[in-house]
Amino acid sequence: MGIAGDDPQVGVIVSVYYLGCAVGAVLFSWLADKHGRKPGLFGCLATTSLGNLIMFIAGLGYSRGAIGVMYLGRIVMGIGVGGVDSVVPVYSSELNSDGARGKALAKEFQSNILGLNMAFAINLGLTVALGKRNEWAWRVPIIAMQIYPVGLLIFIQRLPESPRWFIFHDKREDAQNGLKVILGDEDGEEQYQDMQKAADNERDENVSYTDMFTPGHKQFHPTMITVMGQVNQALTGYGAISVYGPQIFELLGYGVRESEYLTQGNYISYLILMTLAWLLVDAVGRRTVLLGGSGVLIISFFLLTLFGGLAVHRADLGIPIDAVGIPGIIVLYIATGAFGIGWLATVWLIPTEIFPTTARAQGTAVSVIIWGLANFAVTLLTPIMFNNLEYLIFLVFAFTNIIAGLTTYLYCPESGGRSFEENQEFFDDAKEVGTWRVSKVRKGDFKYMPYPKPDGQDGETQPLLRRVADQAS
Template structure:
């Protein structure tokens, strides 16, 4: 048996916390891998030893290529991991992705390694670094595809958003941790020292090694067991999480949902070809990730210091301000998990786009004053410009970071959930590949006018979300399928025209819902046992 269920008496990772919190802690740490890479590369890109080892200049487009090929690896990794998650289970897929991430990280660390200092390995250092970036992307992309599924299948309908937003707060913790380490060793060792960029890379190895060592103590999702007709294993997993009293009721509701979907065989052609049974939810997923990329915050995260330099700051101050921005980013993500299940995904994204579009328009003005208008007092630009950038980062974290990852886990049936999550990561990979590849070119040629482009793309993202993206929060997986059935019957994808606008907002809470807890998936699958 490749994926044995834990028994009811198996040991807990942390005896003082519930199994629910163990799962959130594990998933959060896994999601932090992506954030760590962003924070790690933001200062590596400007390290003199790194640039010499790779035999490139600071303005070379290869800087962007090294960053962006990672996202191509993520796209491929999502396909492989989602297939493995359906075939062998969520846990084996996650373990494989963690091992792949660790291997890619080692390749990056040893690129051009020489105890005597920087060495280009006769050109082989760049090849090794590119290979490491792609391999690590395979692992992280797979993690980003499977972890949201794993988490959502073990969370209640009323708290799925909170759980994933908490995980993405750890994503920002990873970014903050990487950047802090990077900045610390850069100050301590200098930008001419190879260990100033190698140390942040190898520290990342802590994440996959720790996660691989503890994953065996966590449950596989009962939904996956049921999908493989392993009902006894699903029962054992439920008992392990909830205790015997609740397990049978939950098992019955999951089995019922599976029986209703058992005759639906869904492939990628059903999801990506117009007219396919899951084409509509796939387009919601695709556009969600494209619109998130169009917010520009993939570029802001990776090229933070360069953004502050466009506002007129010197390099050293820009690096410190980037650290401050990341600290604020992490703290403000608290409001994301406090609000996502209250206001819903759709409302946060729409208002987030309005806030971001306005912020980037202001940054265009401040950048123009700093770069093109002589005689303007420095502080008159730097202080308000920094405040706007801090606010914009918070808006993105609250409105856009977790929402587009959560929606694909809520709008597909079980038979298509893994593929839907893979499509989400694939599009995210290609979109961010494009953005991170072109951003350095934009810095060098457009300067502060790049902000105006992001203002326009954010406006588009908000319009599309308002018109076509349904509210999936507060509903069961099955209830969200009703939107796409109604859209097909009504002949429209416009949210306000489908089913009388029912999916414009989250459903109102009913007193009976909170008291009964007995309907299919509305009962929490992970609630603390008392």
């Protein structure tokens, strides 16, 4: 579109999308809370599809104002995707058991990486076939995205509404009937009674966004945990690396086309390694995968600083390109997997588990807002840092990962394996003892996953969709 590669506008046109995501999170979390998870998701998908179409027609047969149209499309699509990011995790968590929420969301994010692979492969194939300056090399990948929002819109009515949403909006008969269809009469009635009891306990707890950011309010602590999680995810640096992957391989000494092929290989490895995310997150817990991911990322970025420095000065040092390039590639592939396993899905999962139903949609929206703002800043600054710091950008990310790991260790409670109501107890106890340090609340019980509960004391442990899955199989 006539924008030079080193123009700061490159970072702006990428990052403005995230501002749209922040707006969409607020808009559609409200819609999903007021009218239902399914209507909220329908609105998200329709907006995403519209933004996609606007981007496609930017400059199609005209040039004046084309960049403005592209900016508009980026923002509108961001609004839709921000809504998806806020509605789907809540919807998913309310349809899954305590012991399967993490696996469900991790599988969703593995599907997200499958989409990333498809997008990059289509983009790369068309660029090779048509050339980088051919407008259809970028128009076709953009319009190809329509298959997903349009496809889901076609059969969204077949999806169930959240029984928890029904109960909290006094549609008790709908909730009861839905649970019986999914679980059977006996289990459905038992689940209904548990949900009804929780709803009665939370009935008068109306929570606004102002409340959530008011020190001393009951939801201020979980809100700060949510904010910390998304800020720390941005501090891992991987949001920037996933966007600017080819430039990193070029920094290691490879050509443009080789760098694009290596980036595709990295995404394929990413997809495969994400299997470990859904195998581990409900087995070892949220804190363990977060802290493990931080540890690997810290080491990886220190090594990338070393390899990047050697690559930049390899001519003076007489070092063959592959001598530093191959180790750099391996480390970057490992770092990508560590981020996916530890940080990709987990920070989206925790907010769906630590808020009561009356604040869960708002809490997830806050998560998307902070994610959008943090990634706006990171993706805006990354090309500038690349141009000025070169390989030293990895050193910056090594230290920001230390910050992310340390604050997670000190303040992030383990929310896995517990019911929504049990996770509220952590915040009640923290307020009582006057500290947010996980190790000092209830003698550090929330540093780890709980032991399995005895039979008959599971609470919300039966997956709402298990009966349907069994019947389908």
